[in-house]
Amino acid sequence: MSGAEGKPLVEAQGLKVHFDTDDGETVKAVDGLNFSVMEGETFGVIGESGSGKSTLGRAIVCLIRPDEGEILHDGCNPFTLSARDLRRHRREYQIIFQDPHSALNPRMSIIDSVLEPLEIIGGADGEERRRRALAALDRVGLGAEFAERYPHQLSGGQKQRVNIARALILQPKLLVCDESVAALDVSIQADILNLLADLQREFGLTYVFITHDLAVVSHVSDRIAVMYLGVFMEMGPAEEIARRPRHPYTEALLSAEPLPLPSAMRTKQRIILEGEIPSPIAPPSGCRFRTRCRFAQAICADERPAFREIESGRFAACHFAENLVLQGENRISGKAAGRASLEQNEGFRP
Amino acid sequence: MKRIAKSSIAVRRLAQVVPVMVLATLVVFGLMHIVPGDPAVVLAGDQATGERIEEIRQLYGFDQPFLIQYWNWLSDAMRGDLSQSLLSSESVSVLIAQNFPNTLLVVVYAMVISLVIGVPLGIAAAIRAGSAADAAVGALSSVGVAMPNFWLGMILVSFFALSLGWFPATGAGSITEDFPEAIWRGTLPAVALAAGGIAEISRQVRSALLEVLSSQFVRTLRAKGLSSRTILWKHGLKNISVTLLTVTGLLFNRLLGGTVVVEAIFAYPGMGNLIVRAAINKDFPVVQGVVLSMVVVVVLTNLIIDILCGLIDPRVSQK
Amino acid sequence: MSLSVPQVRGQQKSLPAFLSRFLKDPKALIATTYLLLLILLSVLAPWIAPYSPTDQNFAEALAEPSTAHLFGTDDLGRDVLSRLIYGAGYSLYASFLAVSIATLIGAPLGLLAGFLGSWVDTVISRIIDTLLSFPGIVLAIGVTGALGIGLTHGMVAVGLVFSPIMARLARAQTLVVKNELYVDAARSFGASTWRLLYRHILPNAVQPLIVQITLLLAMALLAEASLSFLGLGVQPPDPSWGGMLARAYIYMDLVPAQMYAPGIAILLTALAFNALGESLRVYLDPTMKGL
Numbered sequence: 015m016s017g018a019e020g021k022p023l024v025e026a027q028g029l030k031v032h033f034d035t036d037d038g039e040t041v042k043a044v045d046g047l048n049f050s051v052m053e054g055e056t057f058g059v060i061g062e063s064g065s066g067k068s069t070l071g072r073a074i075v076c077l078i079r080p081d082e083g084e085i086l087h088d089g090c091n092p093f094t095l096s097a098r099d100l101r102r103h104r105r106e107y108q109i110i111f112q113d114p115h116s117a118l119n120p121r122m123s124i125i126d127s128v129l130e131p132l133e134i135i136g137g138a139d140g141e142e143r144r145r146r147a148l149a150a151l152d153r154v155g156l157g158a159e160f161a162e163r164y165p166h167q168l169s170g171g172q173k174q175r176v177n178i179a180r181a182l183i184l185q186p187k188l189l190v191c192d193e194s195v196a197a198l199d200v201s202i203q204a205d206i207l208n209l210l211a212d213l214q215r216e217f218g219l220t221y222v223f224i225t226h227d228l229a230v231v232s233h234v235s236d237r238i239a240v241m242y243l244g245v246f247m248e249m250g251p252a253e254e255i256a257r258r259p260r261h262p263y264t265e266a267l268l269s270a271e272p273l274p275l276p277s278a279m280r281t282k283q284r285i286i287l288e289g290e291i292p293s294p295i296a297p298p299s300g301c302r303f304r305t306r307c308r309f310a311q312a313i314c315a316d317e318r319p320a321f322r323e324i325e326s327g328r329f330a331a332c333h334f335a336e337n338l339v340l341q342g343e344n345r346i347s348g349k350a351a352g353r354a355s356l357e358q359n360e361g362f363r364p
Numbered sequence: 365m366k367r368i369a370k371s372s373i374a375v376r377r378l379a380q381v382v383p384v385m386v387l388a389t390l391v392v393f394g395l396m397h398i399v400p401g402d403p404a405v406v407l408a409g410d411q412a413t414g415e416r417i418e419e420i421r422q423l424y425g426f427d428q429p430f431l432i433q434y435w436n437w438l439s440d441a442m443r444g445d446l447s448q449s450l451l452s453s454e455s456v457s458v459l460i461a462q463n464f465p466n467t468l469l470v471v472v473y474a475m476v477i478s479l480v481i482g483v484p485l486g487i488a489a490a491i492r493a494g495s496a497a498d499a500a501v502g503a504l505s506s507v508g509v510a511m512p513n514f515w516l517g518m519i520l521v522s523f524f525a526l527s528l529g530w531f532p533a534t535g536a537g538s539i540t541e542d543f544p545e546a547i548w549r550g551t552l553p554a555v556a557l558a559a560g561g562i563a564e565i566s567r568q569v570r571s572a573l574l575e576v577l578s579s580q581f582v583r584t585l586r587a588k589g590l591s592s593r594t595i596l597w598k599h600g601l602k603n604i605s606v607t608l609l610t611v612t613g614l615l616f617n618r619l620l621g622g623t624v625v626v627e628a629i630f631a632y633p634g635m636g637n638l639i640v641r642a643a644i645n646k647d648f649p650v651v652q653g654v655v656l657s658m659v660v661v662v663v664l665t666n667l668i669i670d671i672l673c674g675l676i677d678p679r680v681s682q683k
Numbered sequence: 684m685s686l687s688v689p690q691v692r693g694q695q696k697s698l699p700a701f702l703s704r705f706l707k708d709p710k711a712l713i714a715t716t717y718l719l720l721l722i723l724l725s726v727l728a729p730w731i732a733p734y735s736p737t738d739q740n741f742a743e744a745l746a747e748p749s750t751a752h753l754f755g756t757d758d759l760g761r762d763v764l765s766r767l768i769y770g771a772g773y774s775l776y777a778s779f780l781a782v783s784i785a786t787l788i789g790a791p792l793g794l795l796a797g798f799l800g801s802w803v804d805t806v807i808s809r810i811i812d813t814l815l816s817f818p819g820i821v822l823a824i825g826v827t828g829a830l831g832i833g834l835t836h837g838m839v840a841v842g843l844v845f846s847p848i849m850a851r852l853a854r855a856q857t858l859v860v861k862n863e864l865y866v867d868a869a870r871s872f873g874a875s876t877w878r879l880l881y882r883h884i885l886p887n888a889v890q891p892l893i894v895q896i897t898l899l900l901a902m903a904l905l906a907e908a909s910l911s912f913l914g915l916g917v918q919p920p921d922p923s924w925g926g927m928l929a930r931a932y933i934y935m936d937l938v939p940a941q942m943y944a945p946g947i948a949i950l951l952t953a954l955a956f957n958a959l960g961e962s963l964r965v966y967l968d969p970t971m972k973g974l
Contacts, residue, residue, distance in 0.1 A: 075871050101873035109871055116864035121886045127865075130882075131872040177868075184872060380812075387813040391822075395829045510901060510953035512908050512925075515946035518932050522939055621818030625909045629932065639821065640913050643828030655817065655825045663816050 021088070022050035023188050023220050024074055024107075028083030031069050039295045043069040045244035046083070048321065051188070056214070056221040058235030058252065060228060060267070064291055066244040067224045068112075071192040074222060075109045076100065088187075105135065108181040112193035114173035118165040124151070125161035128180045135184065150179040154209060171202035175209070182213065188220040196225065207234060228267055232256045237327075240264045243294055243302045246321055250328040258340070260330040262307045265340040301332065309338060377670050385663060389441070392656045393434050396648050441656065447649040449642070456653035459638060464657060466536045467627070467634035469546060471619045473554035478561030478615065483608070485562065486569025493574055501566060508563025513622050517556035517629040524552060534631040553630050557622050561615055565608075572607040606673050613669040617662050704966070711962035714955040721952060725772030732765035736922040745938050754944055757927070758934050766922035767944060773923045774952065777838045777907035777916070778900045784842025785849050785899060790892060792846075793853025798861055798880060807850065814847040820909060827915050834907075834923075837916040841906045845899055852895050856888035863887070890967035897960035901953040908949050924949050 031044040043066040051057040061067045072078045073085055076092050084091050092103055111117045118127050129147035132138060138146065148158055154175040165173055174194065181189060191210065195203040207230070214221060225231050231238060232252050239249040240263060248261040259265045266287050289306045292298055298305050304314040313333055321331040332338070405417055421427055428436075440447070446456035489501040525533035531552045538546060576582060627636030635654050642650035706712050724731065733753075740760030748755045754763035796807035814822075819841075826840035827833075860866065866883050874882075910916030911925030919926065924945040931942035 072867075077867055077871055101875065104871060104873050109868075111864050111868065113864055117868045119865040119869075119883055119887070122882075130869065130874075134873050134875075134878065180868075180872075383809050384813045384816060387809060388816055391813065391817075392825070395825050398826070399829045400831070506954060506957060507950070510905075510950055510957055512905055512912075512928075512946065512949050512953075514909060514912055515928060515942070515949065518928065518935070518942050518946070522935060522942070526936065617816070617818050621820040624818075624820050624824065625913060628913055639824055639828075640915070643824050643915060644832060646828065648829070651825050651828045655821055658821050659817050662818060666816070 020053040022086075023053045023088055024051040024222070025086040025089075026050075026074075026083065027086070029070075029073065029080050029085060030082035031066075031073055031078055032081045035295075041294045042066075042244050042297065043294060044073065044080075045294075045297070047246060049239060049246065049249060051220060051222055053187075053220055054218060055236040056223055056234055058223045058225070058231035058238040059241055060225060060231045060238060061241035062226055062291060064243070064294060065241040066294065067226075067241050068192050070241070071109060071190045071222065071224045074188075074190050075107045076104055077109070102135070105131065105184040106187045107190070108184070108186040108188070109190040109192060110174070110177050110181055110194040112196050114170050114177055114197060115165060117177050118173060120165055123162050123164060124156075124168070124176055127165075128176060128183060131180060131184045146183060147179075150183045151176070153182070153213075154179045170198050171206060174198060174206055178206075178209065178213070182217070185217070186219070188222065190222045190224065192224045193226070195230065196227065203230070210234075228270075240267065243292065243297050245302065246329070246331065247303060248328075248330045248332075249321075250325075254328065260324060260328065260335045260338070260340065261303075261332050262309055262338065262340065263303050266306075269341070309334060377667060377674065381663060381667050385660070388659045388663065389438055389656065390434065392652050392659065393437050395652060395655065397430070399648075446653040446656070449650050450647045451642075451645055451650075456649050459650065460635070460653055460657050463634050463638050466546075466550075466632065467620070467623050467636065469536075470550045470553045470557065470623055470626070470632070470634065471616065473547070473550050474557035474561055474619050474622075475612065475615060477554060477558040478565050479612070481558075482562040482565030483569050486566040487573060489566065489570040490573035490577065493570075498570075501570075505563035505567050508559045509567075511559055513556050513560055514625045514629050516559050517553065517626050520552045520556055521629065536630075536632050536634070550632075553623070553626050553632055556626050556629070557619055560622065561619060564615060564618075565611060568607060568611045569604065572604040573601075576603045606676055609669050609673050609676070613666045616665050620658055620662065701966070705962065708962050708965075710958045714958040714962065717951065717955045718959065721771055721955075722775060724768055725775055728768045728772055732762075732768045734762040734765040736761060736766045736769040737920045738762070745934060745941075747938075748940075755938070755941065757930055757941065761922075763927070763941065763944060766927060767924070767948060770922040770924045770927065770945070771948070771952075773834065773917050773921065774904055774907055774949075777834060777841075778903040778956075780835070781838040781841040781845060781903040781906065782896055782899045784839060785845035786892070786896060788843070789846035789849030789851075790853045793850035793855075794857050794880060794885065794888070796850070797854040797857025798876075798884065804854070808854070811847040811850050811854075814844070815851075817844070819844045820906065823906060823910065824913075824915060827910065832915045832918065834911075834917045834921075837910045838903070838907060841903055841910075845903065848899065849892065849895060852891060853888065856891055857884055860884045860887045891964075894960050894964045894967055897956050897963060901956035901960070904949065904953050904956065 026047045026049050029044055029047040030042070033041040033043055035041060045066070047070065049057075059067050059070060069078060073080055076085075079093060084093075087103070087107060092100055095103055118124075122130070125144065125147050128150055129143045132143040132146060148161060151158070151160060156172060156175055156179070160168070160172070160176075165176075168176065189210075194210075195206050198206060210221070211234070213219060221234075223231060223235055232255070235252045237250060238252045238255050240247045240255070240261065242263055247263045248255060248259065250260075255264060256268065259268060287306045292302065292305060298315070300313075300315045300317050301307070301310075301319050304310040307314070311333075317333070319331045319333045319335075321329055322335075323329050324335050426433070444457050446460070448455055449459065485501055489498045492498050521533045524530045532549055533552075536546065536549050623634060624636035624639060626632070627634045628640060631637070635658065639651055639654040641647070642654070706715065738761060740756070742760065743752070743756050744758055744760040746752055746756045746760075752762050752764065754767065757763055757766070792807055793811075796804040796811075823837065823840040823844050826843060827837045830836040830840065861884060863883075866879060869879055869883055907916055907923070908925035908928070911923040912929045914926075914929070917923035917926055927945040928942055928949075931938075931945070935942060
């Protein structure tokens with residue numbers, strides 16, 4: 015998928031999204047994000063469950079209001095628009111959800127679901143809408159025989175294609191894929207990902223690709239952001255992050271990826287993260303990863319590390335980002351690119 | 365995870381009750397004002413002169429704004445003054461005080477019957493779920509729910525009062541002076557009411573118990589080797605007690621409504637008779653008094669039941 | 684024995700398919716047949732009934748069943764069978780009237796409360812709680828007393844009393860459906876509130892409401908019978924099953940048999956509505972635990 019220099023289509027500034035629970039506590043799902051998504055690129059967001067990545071995805075398409083900070087679409091804050099203008103504006107920023115089944119109204123036929131966005135904007139008449147919906151379905155690989163069927167008659171992969179057709183029918187600029195292939199069989203995942211790649215090329219789309227699957231995200235993305243407990247730990251070009259991570263969390267995520275090699279040839283050391291993921295209601299003070307980080311020092315509890323640019327285009331939130339030597343992947347050879355060990359990071363032995 | 369103070373459950377429920385009570389009193393008060401036409405004219409009756417109408421208007425304060433009238437009425441009511449009957453000029457409060465206990469007797473009596481018969485039936489049906497006995501109980505409860513309770517009352521009178529003479533067909537006993545007689549006289553009405561109650565309770569008990577018995581929790585216990593009896597008595601019943609309490613509260617409400625009709629059959633001097641006569645004769649103060657006292661009793665009863673539920677199982681109150 | 688039938692998501696849209704499956708249930712079949720026959724009977728009453736329901740004939744008062752009068756006559760010499768047949772119409776009309784009012788008032792309020800949340804929900808929920816605190820019949824009698832006695836007033840009162848039941852159910856369903864992903868999807872491509880409610884929420888929330896409607900029809904029937912029995916509903920000389928029972932009761936020692944036919948009619952019809960509702964529940968909403 016091509017990356018491109020250009021204008022930022024989406025900008026997040028100090029973005030915070032909080033939820034109140036019934037017990038009166040606050041879940042800090044997204045707790046301070048600053049980033050931009052450039053036009054034409056594929057921006058990957060990776061995180062475990064509970065990291066807040068889905069909340070981020072919904073905030074980008076205005077399904078959730080930020081509690082603090084803002085999201086800008088092409089320089090404009092959509093929530094400053096009137097309700098009617100907002101409804102018009104949102105068409106350009108669409109989302110594909112994780113569960114392909116629940117995203118379709120079980121009482122509407124496939125074609126009705128796909129052409130509903132056209133009904134909403136008006137303009138074309140019934141015939142034209144049908145034509146465009148059929149064309150959209152065709153573009154995602156579903157023939158006209160699917161038009162009158164109902165969601166329960168389709169497989170998961172087919173339903174996700176319908177969702178994609180529906181999202182694209184309004185010709186959006188940006189598509190958020192929130193775990194869009196996670197619920198599908200592995201073989202189907204590849205098909206859907208290839209479809210998304212083709213569509214991006216054909217329509218010049220920008221993607222925000224949210225997932226927990228490192229293999230997928232590093233394959234499809236131009237840039238990656240690593241998310242943990244509501245904040246970004248690291249961000250940068252996909253290749254580089256995979257090859258040489260600058261944050262212990264990223265390193266741990268990478269090390270957990272299975273390598274298709276017999277154990278004798280594996281040069282990578284598996285890093286086990288200790289402890290449980292903390293609750294987003296009360297994240298650890300200072301650096302929120304410190305409770306599971308093997309390099310944690312006193313300063314990590316006292317001071318929250320800034321999400322700073324350590325090299326051009328590379329960001330990390332770690333006090334020791336420049337100093338740590340972390341092992342990554344050399345995706346071409348499968349060998350460890352740098353043999354890291356605790357010994358090499360002497361100053362940081364716990 | 366924070367522990368919930370038991371007192372805070374009670375406080376929260378009390379706080380929820382207040383707006384409901386206020387709204388309820390508004391509804392009751394408003395009854396008089398949905399009367400088509402000028403309430404003063406209606407109250408004065410067909411033969412009234414213009415003077416009488418004006419008199420009534422002054423007396424009831426119809427010339428004042430709605431909220432003032434409401435406030436006056438409410439403050440009187442809270443002091444126990446519910447005005448007088450238009451027909452007999454008796455104090456409404458006195459009338460209610462005379463009739464409510466009779467009604468309550470029958471209602472409580474019916475509830476006891478419902479529980480005493482309904483709960484074991486429900487348990488038996490749950491244990492033998494799927495069997496012919498279960499189906500029979502199910503059929504009977506369907507009939508019980510669909511049966512007009514006053515019709516059942518008529519049939520009971522026909523057999524037990526007129527043919528067999530075991531029970532009286534009409535009247536009530538005095539609770540304070542001759543309690544056994546009061547019970548005897550209240551039996552047929554209570555049984556007539558209880559049919560629906562038995563049906564409802566046995567259904568709810570059965571379905572709640574079935575749910576518990578087939579739950580993961582119980583299956584684990586069974587795997588551990590606990591006997592069915594222990595499982596039933598110790599765990600099954602404890603877990604359905606909340607459901608049972610809730611259903612009892614709802615049943616109380618239903619039975620209070622049911623007595624209104626059943627009392628007519630037995631010429632039973634209770635709230636039912638009071639309100640029906642008043643409704644036919646447009647005796648609004650009595651109508652309002654009856655409705656108000658009934659709703660107060662229902663709200664208080666449900667409040668107590670909710671608090672009890674919350675005490676038994678704190679999870680329930682966290683809604 | 685399984686408690687929960689796995690919910691068939693996205694049932695066929697076609698009515699014929701649903702009907703053929705539904706009517707395989709013997710209970711549903713019998714109930715539906717009975718109700719359809721009853722409706723037919725009441726519509727065709729003027730042609731089917733042997734006599735007018737109001738024709739009095741003192742000479743033949745309280746007669747035993749005979750070939751002339753299959754169910755005998757009442758205390759005013761009116762043919763009981765004819766009154767039963769005409770009475771069906773009144774009862775059915777009354778039930779449908781009350782439940783229509785309850786649904787037209789309750790369902791939209793419940794939908795709004797569930798969808799809009801916040802203070803709208805709080806206010807509507809409090810009103811629902813309040814109205815449900817009144818013993819149903821008592822409030823209906825109170826309203827009837829204020830409005831004036833008579834069938835229509837009585838059933839309007841009953842409808843008002845039932846509306847919080849519909850409202851509460853509609854609200855609960857809306858709360859569930861509102862959080863479905865397809866609602867979010869529609870919102871994301873700019874659907875207005877109206878469209879969300881009408882196209883997405885209502886069609887998917889309506890099934891338990893249909894079940895509740897049939898169950899309320901049974902309750903409304905019993906309510907009408909009670910009100911007519913007490914003299915607050917159908918006014919004489921119009922025939923009603925409840926009213927017939929009242930008269931039969933007065934003359935019970937003379938002709939005890941008179942009180943059975945109307946009572947059985949009420950019982951059977953209420954049973955039929957309930958059976959229909961229970962069967963519908965299995966097909967439309969197996970997860971509902973019942974109010």
